[in-house]
Amino acid sequence: MSQLITEHLPAALLELTEQAWAQVLDSAQTSELALPAALQQRAESRPALARELATAMMGSEYFAEQCQRQPAMLVELLQSDALHEVMSAAQLRQELAESLLEADSFEALCSVLRRFRRRQMCRIIYRDFNRLATMEQTTAELSALADSSIDLSLAWLYQQLSVDWGTPVDSLGQPQQMVVVGMGKLGACELNLSSDVDLIFVYPSQGETRGGQRVVENHKFFLKLGQQLIKSLDQVTADGFVFRVDMRLRPWGQSGALVLSFDAFEAYYRDHGREWERYAMIKARIVAGDKLAGERLMQMLKPFVFRKYVDYSVIDALRSMKQMITREVSRRGLQNDVKLGGGGIREVEFIAQVFQLIRGGRDVELQDRRLLRILRLLKEYEYLPAAAVDELRAAYCFLRNSEHGIQGYQDKQTQALPVAPAEQLRLAAVMGFACWDDYYQVLSQHREAVATHFRYLIEAPEEENADGGLGQEWEDAWLDEDSDEQVVAWLHDNGFSEVEEAWRQLSMMRSSKRVKMMQRQGRERLDLFMPRLLASIAEHDGASTLLLRMLPFVEAVLRRSAYMVLLLENPQAMQQLTLLCSASPWIAKQLATHPVLLDELLNVESLYTVPDRATLSSELQMQLLRLPEDDLEGQMDVLRYFRSAHVLRVAASEVTGRLPLMQVSDYLSYIAEVILQQVLDLAWRDMTASHGRPQQSDGHSCDPGFTVVGFGKLGGLELGYSSDLDLVFLYDADAMSESDGDRPISAQKFYNRLGQKIIHIMTTRTTQGALYEVDMRLRPSGNAGLLATSLKAFERYQLNDAWTWEHQALVRARVVAGDRGLGQRFDTLRREILRQPRDWQKLRVEVVEMRQKMRDHLLPKTTNAQGEELFHLKHGSGGIVDIEFMVQFAVLALANQHPALTEWSDNVRILETLSGIHLVPCEQTEAVAEAYKAYRAHSHRLALQHCENSVVAGQYVTQRQLVTQMWQQYLHEQAVKK
Structure with missing residues (x-):
């Protein structure tokens, strides 16, 4: 079998494909390899093989050239059936490790690495272009290929260098190894078909080598090791290269040291790390060297990357990065680039990583490096609408497959769409389209969807008209630009009734030491925030009281100005803040004590939706x-x-x-x-x-x-x-x-x-x-x-x-x-105990005595500062406790004859049961139940207002009389004797 099956290929590409295959056959014949026989043998079990080979030859010049140069490799791939199998990271590592056993020199190491890479690339391209592997499988195998190449090369080079220079040790004499941090797509296990690898080299601690022909400092040893590792991977030889190595993401970039100790590495990010480096570090992963030490390093860096709170302070930096991306696309004319162009791969990644930086500190699942998993979580957490996530996911997979089609053609690191008609047709065919126009139409739809979501992500407040027409007077009021008389008059005219005290407290805070000690960025945020807060407060009745109530909240966020950014970015959250604080000082205190709760104000629908018990349980368990x-x-x-x-x-x-x-x-x-x-x-x-x-x-x-x-x-x-x-x-x-x-x-x-x-x-x-x-x-x-x-x-x-x-x-x-x-056994026991026969007279005496003890010890003062008599809703005569004691007495006294009284543990339903079994008139139980609910509702309102649980005695007179009458009826001595 020497012919490929090509009827599925575009006619314009048939001749080129057949020529490439003929060259492979000629090369095999020259090398005395029975390629047609091997193909025939394998095709008997895989009839589609000739069709798949045609697709790979058509789509990838690189695949065709490698098969022509190394026909033995193609024969081996066919005979092993490797073209139709997924390879795990462990399998890739084992195969390379076995090949490296023959490497006895640096040149031999480089040769083995490149031959291994060539074979795996041909296998992966073949599988990817024939859709025998998913996009995720392709990127995972490419990443595993890089991991094994870097780690095993490092181990080989470390061993060789140790012979001359000895083994690096720390101050305790413990051996040291280098740690290689993979960044970008390698870190995320999302490597593409012709990607470079972004690396950072780190070692645990300073020291010297021991046991070699000479002693050198650890830094010098690891510097040499790093240089050799780069050369082993990056250098182009007759066998090609393994991976292009990019070291620019290390501390201080190209001007920084090639290798750093852990201490120096941590100190850099602690003292000099910038927001874009936080963004880059999201995907950092230990790919080679001392993995255990590397994980310790990653834990050290986690506080730099992910803040423990919802980090809205990063928005300005992210917005600047977004604007830079947009300007770069325009300046460099990158619209033809599926990665960097508008609606491209980079914009999908940016959307995901924005949420990771802002929320990853609290929602730790968002610290995952894999983009598709992050998109799923954004959908699950409802941070993005489900439809938006579905569009982004579909677009990302399409764009990544397109990227592979572009790069797999000639093994070139490019994401630019082809211009030549033949190359366009190749890409369209690899992507499953009959012509370029059909492919480009779908590509454009995906890119437009991504661009739309990117466009509306973290828009600047001015783009959203976030100031809502804020008057200059509010800024002047806060910044004290006008005279005190003018500011007081303005505040009075805008709803601040007790304006002198409000102005005094506001002035005290503005001139306080805490405000004066704020860093420049925090003070700028405060000066933006306070006029908007004042304007929002003025929309509510009792603005002066509300301002005084909210000043503790402002003081609480002075040194956590990210919360001010959250409110500035989300005017609706600001409205909810002042609305709820106006309604309840308890809520105001909660938000001042726990500003992290501001995040709950962002979604009004969920703020005012209380889940049922099952949903609560599921949500907490998931978190x-x-x-x-x-x-x-x-x-x-x-x-x-x-x-x-x-x-x-x-x-x-x-x-x-x-x-x-x-x-x-x-x-x-x-x-x-x-x-x-x-x-x-x-x-x-x-x-x-x-x-x-x-x-x-x-x-x-x-x-x-x-x-x-x-x-x-x-x-x-x-x-x-x-x-x-x-x-x-x-x-x-x-x-x-x-x-x-x-x-x-x-x-x-x-x-x-x-x-x-x-x-x-x-x-x-x-x-x-x-x-x-x-x-x-x-x-x-x-x-x-x-x-x-x-x-x-x-x-x-x-x-x-x-x-x-x-x-x-x-x-x-x-x-x-x-x-x-x-x-269930406790429930049964409870009912049995409550249903025990009891002496009513003795029970009444004990219940009444206990009630009196509670009244003596727990009833607060009965008058207020004005001398008005008070009724304590809980402990006062005719109040909540009286109702509870009557209900408890009824259960203990009557459950022996009426077991239904033990079914419930709440007072209202026990009262309903008393009525239902005709032990107490329905009108009476309903009235008492309504009184009970009224007392409790008022108690809740008082709690939310931070008030004592008492009202003036003129309230609830009818309810108190009703409860007292019922007490006399059922717990008075004469009532029991009857």
């Missing part, structure tokens, strides 16, 4: 999965941000009337529940890693055999914004049995330590505060009892030793996290 399992500090930060962000959403929805009371408490409780479950999972994973799993009495391992029971407001689904969590920890294991790990401990000790870890994660104060305050006093024996109790011990305590008030607490108890099976 935690993005972190390494051993990064407890990072996990704690994620938990705290998650809680703060979602509580802010609830508060925003409540103050704007989008969420009623019952749903507010439900969602606040759901947030706590999903956090508790994840905290338990984290603590469990840590404990089992150290000690294995505890054992049940039947010998089975617990998984986890532990449950968290919520009492009080959490148990009753009535959590408030600042509520602590009343918890009890229960486990189901043989208390004295030992865990099955390498360091076994008793189940009792295991679960108490597990409880301690949970409390530690919940209550430790980090830079983002604590998750929740945790109260464990409702566990058996209170503070004197064990932190975690077995279910059997809990049952014994409840049946034999618990006080009546502890059974009252059990009314509002429910499982909130942990083992489902154990949780």
